[in-house]
Amino acid sequence: MSRDTASAPARAAARQLDPEATLRRRRRAAAIRRWVGHGLLHLALLVGAVWLLLPLFFLFSTSLKESGREFVSPVQWLPNPVVFQNYPDAMTALPFDRFFINTAVITVVAMLGQLTTATLCGYGFARFRFPGRDVLFTLCLSTLMLPSAVTLIPTFILFSKLGWINTYLPLTVPAYFGGGAFFIFLCRQFFLTIPVELEESARIDGAGTLRIWAQMMLPLSMPVLTAMAIFSFVGHWNDFIGPLIYMREMRMMTVAVGLNAFRVSVGNIAWNQLMAASATVMAPVLILFLSAQRYFIRGIVTTGLSGR
Amino acid sequence: MRVATSPVPAVKARRWRPRREVVEGFLLISPWLLGFIIWTAGPMIASLVMVFLEWNIVTPAKVIGLANFQKMLFGDDFFWLSLYNTAYYTFLAVPLHVVGALILALMMNVQLRGIHFYRLTYYMPSIIPSVANAILWLWAFNPDFGVLNDVLVLLDLPTPRWLQDPTWAKPALILMSMWGLGGAMIIFLAGLQGVPQELYEAAQVDGARWHHQLRFITLPMISHVVLFNLILQIIGSFQVFNAAYIMTNGGPQNSTLFLVLYLYRNGFEFFQMGYASAMAWALFTIVMVFTLIQFKAAGRWVFYEGVSHR
Numbered sequence: 001m002s003r004d005t006a007s008a009p010a011r012a013a014a015r016q017l018d019p020e021a022t023l024r025r026r027r028r029a030a031a032i033r034r035w036v037g038h039g040l041l042h043l044a045l046l047v048g049a050v051w052l053l054l055p056l057f058f059l060f061s062t063s064l065k066e067s068g069r070e071f072v073s074p075v076q077w078l079p080n081p082v083v084f085q086n087y088p089d090a091m092t093a094l095p096f097d098r099f100f101i102n103t104a105v106i107t108v109v110a111m112l113g114q115l116t117t118a119t120l121c122g123y124g125f126a127r128f129r130f131p132g133r134d135v136l137f138t139l140c141l142s143t144l145m146l147p148s149a150v151t152l153i154p155t156f157i158l159f160s161k162l163g164w165i166n167t168y169l170p171l172t173v174p175a176y177f178g179g180g181a182f183f184i185f186l187c188r189q190f191f192l193t194i195p196v197e198l199e200e201s202a203r204i205d206g207a208g209t210l211r212i213w214a215q216m217m218l219p220l221s222m223p224v225l226t227a228m229a230i231f232s233f234v235g236h237w238n239d240f241i242g243p244l245i246y247m248r249e250m251r252m253m254t255v256a257v258g259l260n261a262f263r264v265s266v267g268n269i270a271w272n273q274l275m276a277a278s279a280t281v282m283a284p285v286l287i288l289f290l291s292a293q294r295y296f297i298r299g300i301v302t303t304g305l306s307g308r
Numbered sequence: 309m310r311v312a313t314s315p316v317p318a319v320k321a322r323r324w325r326p327r328r329e330v331v332e333g334f335l336l337i338s339p340w341l342l343g344f345i346i347w348t349a350g351p352m353i354a355s356l357v358m359v360f361l362e363w364n365i366v367t368p369a370k371v372i373g374l375a376n377f378q379k380m381l382f383g384d385d386f387f388w389l390s391l392y393n394t395a396y397y398t399f400l401a402v403p404l405h406v407v408g409a410l411i412l413a414l415m416m417n418v419q420l421r422g423i424h425f426y427r428l429t430y431y432m433p434s435i436i437p438s439v440a441n442a443i444l445w446l447w448a449f450n451p452d453f454g455v456l457n458d459v460l461v462l463l464d465l466p467t468p469r470w471l472q473d474p475t476w477a478k479p480a481l482i483l484m485s486m487w488g489l490g491g492a493m494i495i496f497l498a499g500l501q502g503v504p505q506e507l508y509e510a511a512q513v514d515g516a517r518w519h520h521q522l523r524f525i526t527l528p529m530i531s532h533v534v535l536f537n538l539i540l541q542i543i544g545s546f547q548v549f550n551a552a553y554i555m556t557n558g559g560p561q562n563s564t565l566f567l568v569l570y571l572y573r574n575g576f577e578f579f580q581m582g583y584a585s586a587m588a589w590a591l592f593t594i595v596m597v598f599t600l601i602q603f604k605a606a607g608r609w610v611f612y613e614g615v616s617h618r
Contacts, residue, residue: 059440071453124336125337145596150351151352151355154585240554260439260442263443271447275443
């Protein structure tokens with residue numbers, strides 16, 4: 001090119017005259033800016049990710065440490081020797097097998113209730129016109145802002161008068177009543193994005209409401225249903241205050257309160273076993289989340305959470 | 309059929325009969341409606357009655373008028389202390405959470421290689437059971453051998469006694485709660501993904517830089533999500549319970565005695581159902597006042613698109 005031969009002012013003039021060169025230069029500058037920006041972003045996100053994963057790393061590493069080596073200064077990163085025996089020891093110290101069965105039953109039964117009734121209610125609010133619908137929907141949304149502590153005491157009294165204390169019922173039956181405002185909202189928002197024409201043609205073909213709900217709305221809503229299933233599973237599996245209040249005997253405890261009972265029983269020692277128990281208790285949640293994460297994050301992100 | 313008498317065209321009448329729509333609509337939402345009556349409205353009315361009672365469930369209730377409120381407001385230092393602790397926690401934790409989650413969500417919203425991995429990693433801590441979380445952080449916060457103070461020693465920083473020190477116990481719990489930013493982050497991210505891409509393209513044509521786009525497009529377009537998160541975070545923080553119950557049991561020196569923990573003690577340890585209900589209504593009133601203030605103030609800073617307000 002003429003780059004070497006032309007004088008500096010001439011080059012500048014040429015640049016000004018040549019629009020293509022200007023464009024190229026701008027594009028290159030933008031590309032460099034983006035490279036630098038993305039690089040810095042990667043760095044920041046990576047540091048944050050390490051910071052977030054570090055506690056989890058320590059949880060697993062401590063769960064395999066020898067007794068008495070949980071607190072060693074300077075910090076011991078990897079267990080040496082590796083003691084797998086901590087896991088069976090922790091699981092048999094209290095009836096954790098029973099805790100797992102209790103929690104699985106409660107979680108699955110409550111999750112089914114939440115998904116079924118929330119989709120039914122969401123369908124009703126999204127597609128059916130009836131007097132008072134908008135007022136009721138606003139009322140439903142406003143319960144999101146009700147602190148659950150307000151209804152805690154009377155609900156406990158209601159359950160104790162029904163004789164439901166120390167049964168699965170207080171932790172499962174309420175799930176069959178709409179599944180909570182947040183889920184109804186999610187379903188309604190998602191159903192609103194499904195074209196009405198699909199439903200109308202099904203109606204002309206003679207399909208009833210329940211059939212349309214089961215064979216059309218539900219299959220079309222898999223992203224949001226997956227997100228809800230994970231939310232629901234995690235919520236019930238991890239629930240602490242519910243079983244704390246309603247379960248009285250050891251054999252009825254869930255993993256969350258059982259783990260706390262274990263912590264209280266060993267006091268300030270046996271951190272390796274405590275970590276082993278913690279890791280086992282959170283394993284189902286982590287496995288479910290990691291295996292369904294693609295649908296989960298996409299489900300939430302595309303669910304039009306934003307569209308009030 | 310009614311088709312003959314109906315003024316609407318036959319096709320439409322066959323397609324959908326209005327009365328049936330009303331009946332089916334009510335049937336569909338009936339689980340929620342029943343649930344609202346049984347688990348929300350009923351208990352709220354019951355608790356409104358209970359504030360006037362002295363009742364331990366076992367023996368018959370005694371009507372004591374406003375004595376519960378009198379005791380709460382003028383005769384119970386622990387109530388005021390728990391209120392102070394809760395307010396301290398809320399006013400520090402909520403801004404940190406909302407701003408932190410928003411910044412994270414903005415970073416997660418960039419088209420970046422490996423962004424799915426980051427979204428996953430940042431969300432993951434918020435699905436960990438609170439008891440497991442508590443055990444983990446009890447270990448990390450250990451003042452003599454904990455990993456946190458190990459790091460602080462390396463950096464030549466002072467090493468507080470964290471959960472054993474009344475001045476550091478609340479900040480420790482707030483620090484720990486920051487680990488669970490993912491929930492609020494994901495809601496922000498959903499909001500950010502809802503911002504129409506055309507707006508950014510138009511702005512770029514006009515030469516707007518990223519901070520212009522942030523200030524004049526992104527923030528206004530997601531301001532309603534900010535409001536949503538802010539309200540939910542405040543309500544959640546006012547009910548902080550698990551960490552304090554498991555990790556400190558209100559101590560040391562009642563520095564982590566939060567409102568709901570004190571309410572729990574009154575209800576389920578001292579069996580004063582009336583007094584606990586009065587505290588529940590105090591909590592409800594405070595949360596409602598804050599929510600209303602935010603809705604009022606929202607008129608100034610929350611931007612609503614011209615979407616139909618259905």
